[in-house]
Amino acid sequence: MSRAPRFSVICPTYNRSRALVATLDSVRAQSFPDWELLVVSDGSTDDTDAWVRAAAAEDPRVRLVRAPRHGHPSGPRMIGLGEARGEFAAYLDHDDTWRADHLRVLLTAFETGADLVATGCERRNAAGERTSRSDLLEVVWHPEIQLLGPMFEPSRVAHRRPLAEEAGGWRAGDGLEDWDLWLRMADRGLRFTTVYERTAFLLDDSGTRRHRTVRRHRMPLAVHDDARRAHAALLRLRGGAHDEEFRRAYVADTVEWYARMAQTPEFALPLDRRDDLRREIELRARRAGELWPDLVVVPDRGRFLLAQLLWCPTAEHARRVAELSARVQPRQLALVAETAAREPERVHG
Incomplete structure (x- = not known):
């Protein structure tokens, strides 16, 4: 048998046909040549x-x-x-591609002693147009950050090969199986080493599985006795009148949280960037867009909950998110509760 390669690249695919060639070619074009590419065809029925x-x-x-x-x-x-x-396992989804130095960038990180590595990324639509790029905060890592939000699509990640199976392996579910695996690895004491360089190009399309993930869990934020008051509270939160208050609360909570995490050995800044995180947090707070797109009103045993939909794959994960959120987002959650409790304004004739 020939010598084992440094990297095993794992690419699951199903009925991708000729479109898969761009993905395969991005691996074949890697400047670091010591790899094997395992394309796992999931019962494809076309010419893939x-x-x-x-x-x-x-x-x-x-x-x-x-x-x-x-x-x-x-x-x-x-x-x-x-x-x-291979010594290392790297993942590449069949609708993503890599920059030619992706594996070399990963290897440089592994040579520092890393167990898990994630790079930055650029997201593109089906026409190849850029829709977004990862920012600095997307490659700052800590177990608490990993717990609260889905980080690192598979095409951005590599690890020492045995580690995934030791953590229980990949599990099927509604979606976000990557977040589930990375979290289980973090719970075992493994840490991500990150790189700011955007070496992975990801398809950003409403038809991808990540956009179709069913969110079965929620975090209650306020309780009302009737549906009218609950919906009125939802409209107040989404109306924009309190957006500046929420942005300030977000910045204050997040700066305190990151400062606290930075005092722990698990906190990881990307190897290739050391920017001011407060500035990045303030920039994120100012991004355009609705602040509360995931709030819903749901009936619950005769009452009505104003709740935040969660991406969590399991109920246990959702419980942990709720507990951590109470500790790291106190101003934001208090402001939600206060805003939700206000009486609707009356119009006087």
């Missing part, structure tokens, strides 16, 4: 496998792994890990 075989005929580092249909990328990723021989 033929395109992979064509690439493998040109480059023996590419290998097709045929799998029975799972209908979810976790199963194919686990099959890929089982076939992998």
